[in-house]
Amino acid sequence: MSEKRITMKDIAAEAGVSTATVSYVLNYSEKERISHETRMRIFEAANKLKYVPNMTAKSLASQRSYLVGIIINLGGQDKKSKIYQYYDLAREIQRSLYPKGYDVVLISTQEMEKDFTIGQKRSLDAVFIMDMEEESMKAIASHYYVPAIFIEGYIEDPIFCKILTCYESVLIQAEEQLGSSFYVVMEDHANKNVLQTIAKKIPPENIFVNHNDASLIQFLKEHHNQKGLIIGEILGMQVENYVDNRNISVVVNSAKDIMLLPDTKTIVISNKEKAQKAVEIMDRMLRLDNPDEVERITYIRPM
Structure with a gap:
């Protein structure tokens, strides 16, 4: 005896939504506004029940905008x-x-x-x-x-x-290149978890956040005898103008076409x-x- 075919009604019951909502989601309809959370719940229910759409993959794909x-x-x-x-x-x-x-x-x-x-x-x-x-x-x-x-x-x-x-890994690699004590120059991220992660390892006075009210030149003068981790290649190029580049390591987005001086140390976080x-x-x-x-x-x- 063949197994019962899973229908949109079954998915609706599993996800706790209407059959119409399931239809809108699985057919990629733009007629109704359905939240991302509801869509994901329906997708997960469809996968759990091993739902097979009654249409070819080609017709399903044709309803996407690409x-x-x-x-x-x-x-x-x-x-x-x-x-x-x-x-x-x-x-x-x-x-x-x-x-x-x-x-x-x-x-x-x-x-x-x-x-x-x-x-x-x-x-x-x-x-x-x-x-x-x-x-x-x-x-x-x-x-x-x-x-x-x-x-x-x-x-x-x-x-x-x-x-x-993973800024924890970045800081570990920076320690390998610079030693246990160094300052950090970084951008002003909207994601405040970045600064919080770095601040667990680096004292606040040794962290420079690059925003309009901050002076990078003044910060570098105050830390001229220290080594530094610079997060971002353009920031790294700026810092190279004011410090001995042998004392810094720069986080870059690619191992190729690096714009820094040839002997500047780098850490690659690949875009x-x-x-x-x-x-x-x-x-x-x-x-x-x-x-x-x-x-x-x-x-x-x-x-």
């Missing part, structure tokens, strides 16, 4: 050195998406509540959101009804996927690896491919 949004949060205090890092990451995401047939809508904004509507007007399959404070991330995620993947931004909610630099991991997670979420097994937090460690 448009993906990349949202870059540009705070009012952000320097060009930080902006470069995130545009370089956006470029790597584009490179990973293009072979899969996706186009990208790039949204860079200083007024998130106002400008995110630009992305809403497009029929996006997924969004990647870079460096955003938790309250803004919650607001944005509640308005996007597709998988939202946060890069270098932390939200205390297990339903969302996050891709983060290419971040991008490939983000796109891999997006693929699995869109394919309903074992959503329970998709990593909710992925840490990128030094190469």
